[in-house]
Amino acid sequence: MTLTPLVYWAQRHEEIYLRVELTDAQVSETRPLPSDITVGSESCAYQLPVFLQNIDVQVHDKVLQFRAQGHGAKGQNEYEFSLEFLFPVKPEVSYKSTQRQVNVVVRKEKRGWWERLVTQERKPVFLAPDFDRWLEESDAEMEIREKEERRNRLRSARLKEPGHCNLKTGFLFAYNLVQFLGFSWIFVNMTVRLFIFGKDSLYDTFHTISDVMFFCQTLAAVEVLNAAFGVVRTGVVPTFIQVVGRNFILFIIFGSLDEMHNQPVVFFVFYLWSAIEIFRYPFYMLGCFNTEWKTLTWLRYTVWIPLYPLGVLAEAVAVLQAIPIFDKNNLFSIPLPKAIGGSLSFSYVLQGYLILMFLGLFINFRHLHKQRKRRFRTKKRKAN
Numbered sequence: 579m580t581l582t583p584l585v586y587w588a589q590r591h592e593e594i595y596l597r598v599e600l601t602d603a604q605v606s607e608t609r610p611l612p613s614d615i616t617v618g619s620e621s622c623a624y625q626l627p628v629f630l631q632n633i634d635v636q637v638h639d640k641v642l643q644f645r646a647q648g649h650g651a652k653g654q655n656e657y658e659f660s661l662e663f664l665f666p667v668k669p670e671v672s673y674k675s676t677q678r679q680v681n682v683v684v685r686k687e688k689r690g691w692w693e694r695l696v697t698q699e700r701k702p703v704f705l706a707p708d709f710d711r712w713l714e715e716s717d718a719e720m721e722i723r724e725k726e727e728r729r730n731r732l733r734s735a736r737l738k739e740p741g742h743c744n745l746k747t748g749f750l751f752a753y754n755l756v757q758f759l760g761f762s763w764i765f766v767n768m769t770v771r772l773f774i775f776g777k778d779s780l781y782d783t784f785h786t787i788s789d790v791m792f793f794c795q796t797l798a799a800v801e802v803l804n805a806a807f808g809v810v811r812t813g814v815v816p817t818f819i820q821v822v823g824r825n826f827i828l829f830i831i832f833g834s835l836d837e838m839h840n841q842p843v844v845f846f847v848f849y850l851w852s853a854i855e856i857f858r859y860p861f862y863m864l865g866c867f868n869t870e871w872k873t874l875t876w877l878r879y880t881v882w883i884p885l886y887p888l889g890v891l892a893e894a895v896a897v898l899q900a901i902p903i904f905d906k907n908n909l910f911s912i913p914l915p916k917a918i919g920g921s922l923s924f925s926y927v928l929q930g931y932l933i934l935m936f937l938g939l940f941i942n943f944r945h946l947h948k949q950r951k952r953r954f955r956t957k958k959r960k961a962n
């Protein structure tokens with residue numbers, strides 16, 4: 579006679595758990611040991627269990643078929659049941675037999691919460707909730723969140739492992755140190771020259787400073803790569819705008835026009851750029867060792883408020899000064915088709931760039947404002 583075992587069920591968003599009340603489901607037969615086997619010095623009369631592959635669990639479409647031999651409510655017998663699930667499930671099913679029960683896990687085809695297990699509204703009599711595993715939907719969501727948090731904590735702990743981190747930390751520290759030294763040299767040099775030569779120093783900034791500025795700003799391309807490859811936790815767009823924006827001014831406006839070299843605007847642009855960087859890079863250097871100096875953090879996230887608009891203003895002045903020069907010398911002008919003749923002055927590109935600059939200023943100002951809020955909000959929460 580075929581009998582039905584008691585089945586308990588519970589669900590999560592991605593799977594169904596079934597607990598089938600069958601003891602020793604795998605052990606359907608015991609066989610005496612051959613008489614010549616001995617344990618220690620005495621002849622052995624132990625029974626050796628023989629495991630038969632007699633548990634059969636299959637899923638076709640939405641229907642699960644279970645069959646096994648074991649000890650259930652009606653003693654040692656063959657037990658079976660079938661369930662037609664409410665929604666489709668994946669065909670692969672896993673089960674594990676213990677001495678007390680058979681645990682079956684079925685994966686839902688689509689993630690979600692089911693209002694009941696089977697299609698028929700009246701549940702089969704052999705089916706009951708498994709209160710040991712039972713969770714309401716909101717609790718199951720919480721469980722998922724907790725699992726995710728645990729996984730994230732594990733991941734970040736792994737990232738903080740010495741071997742994993744040393745190379746990255748070393749690289750970032752070295753990069754920030756080089757930039758800090760470069761920009762400090764620029765800032766100190768310009769300040770000292772301003773004190774010594776006064777107004778005259780404004781006219782030869784390019785000749786005295788540009789080599790180091792070229793070096794630092796070319797190297798700054800690394801920051802875009804760092805952001806793009808996730809080496810540091812920052813947005814690619816703001817970093818790209820910053821690096822491309824500055825290099826456009828440095829290489830195209832100042833670098834390619836001799837007429838710009840003696841303009842005081844070079845002084846203002848270089849001074850404003852370096853004034854922020856002498857705080858930003860040491861802030862990152864300390865960050866590499868999870869250290870912080872509160873005053874420096876405050877400066878890094880505050881000094882940009884006046885400096886950024888001033889910097890963009892200075893850059894805009896440089897572009898405006900360069901427009902008539904490009905008109906005159908036709909440098910980088912774009913040749914037009916023969917039928918029209920002539921060429922399109924690069925000054926048109928500069929006019930377009932002026933608009934982009936203010937768009938870039940808006941994007942980065944918003945980004946830095948967000949970073950500032952995030953930084954000080956986190957600090958406040960930590961302090962509470």
Ligand SMILES: CCCCCCCCCCCCC[C@@H](O)CC(=O)SCCNC(=O)CCNC(=O)[C@H](O)C(C)(C)COP(=O)(O)OP(=O)(O)OC[C@H]1O[C@@H](n2cnc3c(N)ncnc32)[C@H](O)[C@@H]1OP(=O)(O)O
Nearest residue numbers: 810811812816817820823854862882885886889935938949
């Ligand atoms: C589509 C075509 C685009 C064409 C663009 C043309 C538009 C032109 C617009 C031009 C506007 C630019 C004008 C500008 O050149 C003028 C000036 O610079 S004036 C001087 C004042 N300037 C500033 O104040 C800006 C300074 N620059 C910056 O702050 C950054 O470059 C910026 C990308 C803008 C913002 O930085 P970030 O997003 O990185 O913010 P955080 O500092 O908070 O860092 C976030 C986390 O990442 C870690 N990090 C970042 N970099 C490093 C690093 N090098 N080493 C180690 N760690 C780093 C940092 O510690 C933070 O981590 P955590 O949150 O865990 O602390």
